[in-house]
Amino acid sequence: MTPSLSRMIAQAAGRLTFPVKWFTYGRRFRYEQPQKGRGREFFQWDIDILGTDSFAADAEIISIAASFYKKLGLTPQEVKIKINDRKFLQEKLSAMGIDPDLTLPLIKVIDKRSKVTPDNFNTMLTDAGLGTEKVSSLLNILDDKDGYKNSEWLTGILNIIKQYGFDDYVEFDPGIVRGLDYYTRTVFEGWDVKGEFRSIWGGGRYDNLTQDVGASQTIPGVGFAMGDMVMEEVLKKCGKFPALTVNKTRVLVTVFSPELFDKSIELSNILRRENTLTELYPDPRTKLERQLKYAARKGIPYVAIIGPEEMEKGLVTLKNMSNGEQKMLQKEQVVKQLI
Incomplete structure (x- = not known):
């Protein structure tokens, strides 16, 4: 060289x-x-x-x-x-x-x-x-x-x-x-x-x-x-080889249905602007249950869900994948919860 x-x-x-x-x-x-x-x-x-x-x-x-x-x-x-x-x-x-x-x-x-x-x-x-x-x-x-x-x-x-x-x-x-x-x-x-x-x-x-x-x-x-x-x-x-984390995604933004895909994109944009490591599920046709299994297998600690009820109230359901706890939050509160 x-x-x-x-x-x-x-x-x-x-x-x-x-x-x-x-x-x-x-x-x-x-x-x-x-x-x-x-x-x-x-x-x-x-x-x-x-x-x-x-x-x-x-x-x-x-x-x-x-x-x-x-x-x-x-x-x-x-x-x-x-x-x-x-x-x-x-x-x-x-x-x-x-x-x-x-x-x-x-x-x-x-x-x-x-x-x-x-x-x-x-x-x-x-x-x-x-x-x-x-x-x-x-x-x-x-x-x-x-x-x-x-x-x-x-x-x-x-x-x-x-x-x-x-x-x-x-x-x-x-x-x-x-x-x-x-x-x-x-x-x-x-x-x-x-x-x-x-x-x-x-x-x-x-x-x-x-x-x-x-x-x-x-x-x-x-x-x-x-x-x-x-x-x-x-x-x-020397025992100094670093233990690298394969997946650092903090939250998976799920897609409840094709009709609500734009709401999921909007939430992803908000989270990414706040430097939250965010993954948006790429196929809006996939059932929510399968998306949750995807997050569990990849070790993603949180999933965000915007269904019809959440859309009507202007809220987001944030689920903790380790203990199953769910909260309905304002979009701005989701960012604080993930810090």
């Missing part, structure tokens, strides 16, 4: 006011073997800021993800956001004397570290062209959890996140690199603390992507993508 967004922003750059804050949520598809937390069809939340190379934008994006955790009831003891700076890592690799041509292939190897055993990882580093001494040096870098203190960029991001109040959710991890080539600086991923799942979501800064997709100008950006399937599994594992 990110390359498509960059292409779209580049094409419309002359009509946009930067920085652009953009998000979307929708259905996505990918071709892979379905497994727990990953499917060929899923929903994904994308959120980005484009048009600024300030690390304040990175801090805001990361804080949005942390805020989302908090709203879901997930705690820093259950989930973390791990961050790194690929440029900072590349500078360290260069200082080790690693050939620049090996940098991106090496980053792809580092990205696989959490998926393989330590011995296999060491073998992969050797196969990538590192000698024993450089493998040891690189492992020291990847295990140095205080390495960010030497980076103005990372300390700046973490300080702003602290001001937002989400520093408990965020930690530096020099092993987070993200395997995609277009990331240029900050990279970050969501992980569960126990490590029972693969990366929950990920993102980063992509300052050159607009040019990579063919645009003549550079429009820096930062953002993340989060799918629903892994997040659902994490919420269930």
